Amino acid sequence: xxxxxxxxxxxxxxxxxxxxxxxxxxxxxxxxxxxxxxxxxxxxxxxxxxxxxxxxxxxxxxxxxxxxxxxxxxxxxxxxxxxxxxxxxxxxxxxxxxxxxxxxxxxxxxxxxxxxxxxxxxxxxxxxxxxxxxxxxxxxxxxxxxxxxxxxxxxxxxxxxxxxxxxxxxxxxxxxxxxxxxxxxxxxxxxxxxxxxxxxxxxxxxxxxxxxxxxxxxxxxxxxxxxxxxxxxxxxxxxxxxxxxxxxxxxxxxxxxxxxxxxxxxxxxxxxxxxxxxxxxxxxxxxxxxxxxxxxxxxxxxxxxxxxxxxxxxxxxxxxxxxxxxxxxxxxxxxxxxxxxxxxxxxxxxxxxxxxxxxxxxxxxxxxxxxxxxxxxxxxxxxxxxxxxxxxxxxxxxxxxxxxxxxxxxxxxxxxxxxxxxxxxxxxxxxxxxxxxxxxxxxxxxxxxxxx
Numbered sequence: 001x002x003x004x005x006x007x008x009x010x011x012x013x014x015x016x017x018x019x020x021x022x023x024x025x026x027x028x029x030x031x032x033x034x035x036x037x038x039x040x041x042x043x044x045x046x047x048x049x050x051x052x053x054x055x056x057x058x059x060x061x062x063x064x065x066x067x068x069x070x071x072x073x074x075x076x077x078x079x080x081x082x083x084x085x086x087x088x089x090x091x092x093x094x095x096x097x098x099x100x101x102x103x104x105x106x107x108x109x110x111x112x113x114x115x116x117x118x119x120x121x122x123x124x125x126x127x128x129x130x131x132x133x134x135x136x137x138x139x140x141x142x143x144x145x146x147x148x149x150x151x152x153x154x155x156x157x158x159x160x161x162x163x164x165x166x167x168x169x170x171x172x173x174x175x176x177x178x179x180x181x182x183x184x185x186x187x188x189x190x191x192x193x194x195x196x197x198x199x200x201x202x203x204x205x206x207x208x209x210x211x212x213x214x215x216x217x218x219x220x221x222x223x224x225x226x227x228x229x230x231x232x233x234x235x236x237x238x239x240x241x242x243x244x245x246x247x248x249x250x251x252x253x254x255x256x257x258x259x260x261x262x263x264x265x266x267x268x269x270x271x272x273x274x275x276x277x278x279x280x281x282x283x284x285x286x287x288x289x290x291x292x293x294x295x296x297x298x299x300x301x302x303x304x305x306x307x308x309x310x311x312x313x314x315x316x317x318x319x320x321x322x323x324x325x326x327x328x329x330x331x332x333x334x335x336x337x338x339x340x341x342x343x344x345x346x347x348x349x350x351x352x353x354x355x356x357x358x359x360x361x362x363x364x365x366x367x368x369x370x371x372x373x374x375x376x377x378x379x380x381x382x383x384x385x386x387x388x389x390x391x392x393x394x395x396x397x398x399x400x401x402x403x404x405x406x407x408x409x410x411x412x413x414x415x416x417x418x419x420x421x422x423x424x425x426x427x428x429x430x431x432x433x434x435x436x437x438x439x440x441x442x443x444x445x446x447x448x449x450x451x452x
Contacts, residue, residue, distance in 0.1 A: 002148040004119045005167050006112040007239060008127060009145040009153035010092065012134075013162040015105035016081055017047035020074055020388060022139045022441045024400060026412055026420035031055075031071035033064050037387060038255035040335075044076055048162060074388030080438040081105075084138050091133050095126060098239045105142075108150055110239035120146075120169060127165045139416070139441035148173075149235035151186055173233035178205040185230045192219065207231040248284065249292075249340025250274045257296050257333030264334055268325050271339040272318040284344045285310035289320035292338035293328050300336075301328055310345040317341065385409040385428065392436035396424060404428060416441050 012018070016034040021027045031050035035043040041061035053068040065073070085104040092099045092107055096114025101107040111117035117126045127144040134142045141163040145156025148170045155177075160166040168176060177184070182201060183193045196202070199218055201210055208231050216224030229235070250271050258264050268291065279285060287310045294300045303324040311317065321339050385391070385404040391411055392398050399413035402423065409428050414421025416439055426433055 001170070001234065001236065002112070003170055004112070004117070005123050005146040005148055005153075005169065006110070006117045007147055007150055007153045008095075008109040008111055008117075008123070008130070009147075009150070009157040010088070010107055010109070010130070010134075010142050011145075011154075011157045011161070012088065012105035012140060012142045014045055014047050014051075015140070016045035016076055017050070018140050019081055019084055019441070020072075020077075021047060023080075023416050023438065024412070025414050025416070025418060027072050031068050032074065033061075033068065033071050034074050034076050034388075035061050035064075037061060037073055037075055040253055040255055046071075072388075075386045077389060077438060083438075084140065084441070087137055088134060088142070091130065091137060095130065098241050100239045100241060108153065108239045113239070120167060124165070124167055127167070131163075131165060137442065149233070150237050150239065151230055151235040152176075152233065154186075155180075155184060177231065177233055178203065178208075180204050182207060185227060187223065187227060187230075192223070195219070204231050247290070247340050247342035247344065248275060248278050248282065248286065249290065249338055250278065251292060251336060251338030253294075253336045254334070257335050258330075258337075259333045261330060264330055264337070265322060265325060267337050268321050268339060269318045271337055272321045273314045275339045275341055276312055276314040276317050279312045279341055285312040286341035286345065287311075287343035288341065289317055289324065290338075290340040290342060291321050291324035291328070292336070292340070293325075293330065293334055294336035295330065296333035296335060298335075303327060304342075306343065310343065390436040390438050392434055393424075393426075393430075394432035398436060398439060409433070415439055417443070 017032045020032055020034060029049065030047075031053065032047040033043055033050050033055055034045045035041050039062070043055060043057050043059045043061060043064050045057055046055040046064070050068050050071050053071075055064045055068050055071070061073070064071070081104055089099065089101060089107065092109050095116045096109050096111055098110035098113040099107055111123055111126055117123035123146045127146050131142060131144055134140060143157045143160040143162060144165045145153045145158070145160055145168070146166070147153040147156050147168040152168045152173055156166040156168045180203060182188050182196050182204060185204065188196070195218060196207070199210070201207055207215065207227065212225065212228040215228050218224065219227060252267070252271065258267065288304055288306045290302060290304045292300065292302050305320050305324055307316065307320065317339070385401045387401055387403055389401055390398065391401055393411065393413070396413045398415050399411040399421065402410040402412050404410065407428055408425050410423060410425045411433070412421050412423045
């Protein structure tokens with residue numbers, strides 16, 4: 001391990017919810033829950049105000065509503081979040097060429113590789129400046145952890161939340177880890193945690209006391225050796241700038257089970273097109289087409305077909321996915337569909353016959369936004385107005401949808417730099433009301449903040 005805390009872990013604070021609060025003055029300081037609003041929706045992110053009531057990510061939305069009935073419930077705006085994430089990742093890449101994003105709101109940075117930090121003092125300065133830059137650049141806050149390894153840097157950022165900075169000095173790792181729960185260590189999920197608890201192991205210190213042989217007996221060779229090393233604060237994993245994708249896939253969960261076989265086929269074609277768009281945006285192609293079907297009884301079937309060569313042709317992927325669907329019994333209904341491509345390459349070998357056949361199907365498949373889940377698309381089609389999304393009125397200006405139904409839509413008119421705005425209600429077909437793009441959280445999003 002290193003002798004200086006030059007690995008940085010950044011975790012944006014309640015990212016989606018914080019972005020919504022920054023965008024909507026009327027929600028600042030209030031409970032906000034972002035996620036799917038349909039019957040099977042789950043929480044993507046909850047603001048810290050909502051977490052007081054016990055709401056957390058991955059919780060069923062129905063449960064969240066029971067815990068916090070007065071919170072604001074919003075549909076995610078993934079394009080908006082991605083734009084903010086790109087600004088944050090840009091700041092990180094100014095610090096080092098070795099930036100390892102884990103998600104839109106989380107990443108590791110090797111400061112030593114960038115020459116921006118070499119000891120505790122310089123690392124602390126970089127962390128403080130990064131937090132200030134993020135606030136100036138996006139209007140949001142992030143928590144920073146600094147340590148000599150990835151595991152410890154992530155633990156430090158968790159301790160720093162919200163909106164803080166924690167440095168774990170080399171030599172203090174064992175003392176810090178000892179009293180922590182075993183669940184703190186990477187790879188210890190609920191199942192492993194319960195297994196260790198039944199063996200009387202609750203803390204990291206108790207892992208060390210149990211010994212490596214006992215861990216191997218309990219968890220198996222690979223997991224046991226790895227977990228024991230981490231309990232001793234040994235983590236030699238490097239920050240990796242690029243992760244080679246093994247597959248590209250998309251899937252949708254439906255609020256109501258699909259029973260119509262024709263609609264199932266159309267959904268598979270649409271998913272195939274979305275998957276190909278992701279392939280092409282990454283400059284990739286693939287040989288193996290994968291279809292995933294989760295049926296009404298939660299049983300999940302996966303079928304695959306390997307082509308003669310890699311392709312990024314939507315017609316080829318659609319036809320392969322439809323052939324796979326023919327071998328799946330969807331009687332009783334389908335609750336989830338997914339299409340993926342694996343065996344990735346950076347070149348294509350086109351099947352001209354399949355391509356020609358696919359051209360006849362093009363008109364049947366509508367183009368959809370990559371990052372809008374099925375339940376939100378259904379809302380857009382049926383109600384036109386999605387809770388939390390941006391609109392503009394010819395007379396009242398920019399606002400966002402608070403809710404809609406019974407032929408009416410309620411809009412709050414405000415912008416990120418305004419006072420909390422007024423609420424007005426309109427017919428859903430009001431010609432003066434239209435969908436709008438999100439406004440930037442700061443005056444010029446994307447302009448590098450200046451420093452004296």
